[in-house]
């Protein structure tokens with residue numbers, strides 16, 4: 001019998017496999033698709049480098065030919081650009097001033113292979129139907145569907161890394177939609193994108209503000225020729241648009257001068273894809289005999305490219321409590337709980353940053369230009385959200401918003417959105 005079954009071979013599941021094998025814990029990764037498979041989420045934040053190094057995957061990242069990402073750039077609808085360089089903030093334990101933009105089909109394939117090389121058993125094309133529980137409500141394995149047959153596979157522990165498939169969250173009925181965010185993305189790959197007027201920011205991620213409710217667009221280099229472009233808006237905005245995908249996409253491209261310049265000679269090379277049903281949290285990320293990691297646990301809006309970083313760090317922190325569970329031969333929720341607290345506090349910081357960002361868009365550009373707060377903003381944008389207490393810059397942003405709310409003649413007053421910022425809504429807090 002294997003020690004741990006991991007449902008899903010995305011970045012979270014593969015990183016978990018790597019960590020467990022390094023700890024000498026036998027693990028089996030069950031993946032529904034056959035890699036390579038396409039996936040949204042192509043731009044990394046620099047904190048991922050630390051994990052790639054720890055699991056011995058950095059040499060692959062260096063050799064793979066992925067475009068290097070040295071910074072991030074934001075564009076107002078009228079064309080004004082603001083950018084940051086990652087070398088402005090030196091992250092402890094990270095020895096390179098860049099991260100990567102990736103073709104996820106290639107990244108995920110090789111990360112899964114890497115897990116296999118380190119010792120994970122990997123079976124692809126297997127759909128996990130449900131997690132099996134004993135009479136004491138402890139997870140004791142999974143049921144899979146393979147070649148039309150239902151088969152039970154026992155294990156001492158189960159890790160749900162099924163991404164937005166959220167196998168356990170759905171089974172236990174503990175998935176809570178975010179009460180504020182309900183975004184919708186339409187995206188595709190293009191050739192001939194003019195990546196930047198400014199040579200320095202050519203290989204950066206470019207984020208374009210769109211003059212519509214919570215609207216923005218991403219521009220991410222995938223190879224020298226291919227660029228990924230996505231339009232994100234509030235789902236309601238998409239639903240009420242009259243027209244096909246092409247018309248919808250072009251409508252919003254035209255609404256930002258920088259984006260329409262970048263795409264003026266662009267040729268689409270694949271079909272439009274859509275992503276919805278994101279921004280949620282499970283009520284709890286752990287239980288007797290199981291943990292949930294990556295998107296299977298929680299998803300925050302992707303505006304700051306945080307998803308893969310959260311997936312990798314959640315694997316790291318969850319593997320630490322799994323190690324303790326095996327040492328003590330105790331797989332109870334109590335033993336696993338420290339992981340939940342770590343993930344929750346890190347993801348809450350991302351969430352809060354995103355919420356304040358959407359509350360008042362000009363606030364973000366104001367703060368990244370501030371001498372006092374620029375480096376603190378960079379620290380967040382580079383994914384340093386775990387094991388922190390109060391984050392001073394978030395407090396300062398909140399205070400600033402409250403000031404703008406009170407001053408009706410403030411130049412930003414009309415740009416306040418109706419997002420509540422007083423406290424994090426209860427429904428997105430993981431509870432015991």
Ligand SMILES: Cc1cc2nc3c(=O)[nH]c(=O)nc-3n(C[C@H](O)[C@H](O)[C@H](O)COP(=O)(O)OP(=O)(O)OC[C@H]3O[C@@H](n4cnc5c(N)ncnc54)[C@H](O)[C@@H]3O)c2cc1C
Pocket residue numbers: 007008009010011012013030031032033039040041042043044045126127128129161162163164165166167185230275278293294295296302304305306307308309311
């Ligand atoms: C619009 C949008 C834009 C984004 N942009 C970015 C970005 O720029 N940067 C970034 O870092 N993140 C981004 N993300 C987030 C990123 O896509 C995810 O956070 C990341 O993929 C999470 O990794 P994961 O391993 O948890 O899940 P996944 O990568 O989804 O992997 C889960 C795996 O589980 C498998 N699986 C599912 N169900 C089952 C089952 N029943 N049995 C077996 N296997 C199963 C799936 O096939 C999949 O391979 C974006 C997300 C969205 C929606």
